[in-house]
Structures are given as structure tokens and as C-alpha cells.
Amino acid sequence: MTDIENTSPAAQVGKVVKSESEWRAQLSPLEYKVLREAGTERPFTGKYTDTKTEGIYRCRACNAELFRSTQKFESHCGWPSFFAPLAEDRVVYIEDSSMFMKRVEVRCAKCDSHLGHVFTGEGYDTPTDMRYCINSVSLTLEPAEHGK
Template structure:
């Protein structure tokens, strides 16, 4: 379960861009093929843009053709949290940062081996650390 930070809504609004706030704190999404990391190919580590916790490695990133950065695995079982999302008339599994509760995107069971998962993540919820694959 989430280890949530103790920031208030006002503190999040002060620290995040309007787009980061809309996606990460209000569970929004960015339009497909518009995020800075959807076609990004550099080696490194993806961190939560809200709290800096490590979430995904570039070695687990793949081109899903969906327009969002996609990963087949997170950096560890305790990096992300999931919960059922029945919004917008769909049944999906939401992915959140396990540390601060930021909305990251959704996970689907149609990814590549070895996990068969596709973590479909909003670019705005990520910060990239080049050259580092280790959390």
C-alpha cells in the first residue's frame, strides 16, 4: 500500500506544473504521442516526477504503439501500487507511485514476455535519470 507523503493539496499545486498536477494528483492523462518519453530511447532510470522515487528502468521499456511510455516491469514490487479503476465506463487497473500516491497510468495484461504486462505510463509523471539503471 502507499507510503504517502504528508503534503497538502496546496503544497502539491505549488511544487508541480499545472499538467503534472492534473495528471498525477487528479488522475488525468496526457494525449497519446505527445509526452516527452513515448518515443524516448536513452538508457537510464525513470523516477516519479512528484517525489523522485525510482519506478522503471529503460531496459524494461518497449514500444507498445499506444503513444505512451510502456514498460513490462517496474523496478521492484514495492515501487508501484495498483488499484481497480472503473472510471470512464471502463474496468482498468490504475498504477500509482507507492511512495507518494501519484497517478502514473494503467497496467494491462497484454505486454511482452517475460511478465506479459504493459505499464502504460504518462510521461509527465516521470523524470528521467540518464545512464543509471540502479535505483
């Protein structure tokens, strides 16, 4: 994980930038609440919490490739967990001191949508000792094509 960035990636060249009304038209109310207002879905209710399907997880808002299924692991936290993004340039990190705690928010680098939070040093048995706790509603899964 790189240093925490406090700048919005939407201000950078080549980013997806839409008005609030455009996002509302594209996303369901829950998707909008999570992706655009940094909300969260209830634990253990998300579509991808227990998914074992191989493939690429994409941003639901802009379709950017974010995580591989091979980076997903069982953390039993109630949300899909990954130990690393597909590449560091796919996400940005923002300090989050809401909820009376210090956390690191994870956002899509392409459209600035809220994905979840990343936690480190909690003793995860992963190659990075990190847990990207990501809302299912922030993602879509593109299953791997086998036999090609």
C-alpha cells in the same frame, strides 16, 4: 503484479504526504492534473514516448525510482510502456472502473501519485505479458552514467 490494493500508500509510514497547496506549488498544471487528479496526457505527445535513452525513470512528484529503461518497450499505444516496475514495492495497484471499463491504475507507492494503468494478457512480446502504460508527465529520466 501483486493483488490489487485499495488502500492509499500515503497513509503508511515513511511516505511523502503534502497538502493540495504544496502539490500545486511544486507541480505544473498538467503535472498536477495527471499526478494528483489521475488525469492523462494526450497520446503521442509525451516527452518519453519514443525515448531510447538508458537510465532510471523516477516519479516526477517525489523522485522515487520506478522503472528501468531496460524494462521499456515499444507498444505504439501513445505513452511510454514498461513490462515491469523496478521492484514491486515501488508501485501500488488500484481498481479503476472509470471511463466505462475496468482497468488497474498504477500509483507511486511513495507519494500516491497517479502514473498510469497496467494491462495484462494482451499478447505483448515481453517477459511478463504486461504493459504499464505510464504518462510521460508522471516521470523524469535519470540517464545512465557510462564509463564509470
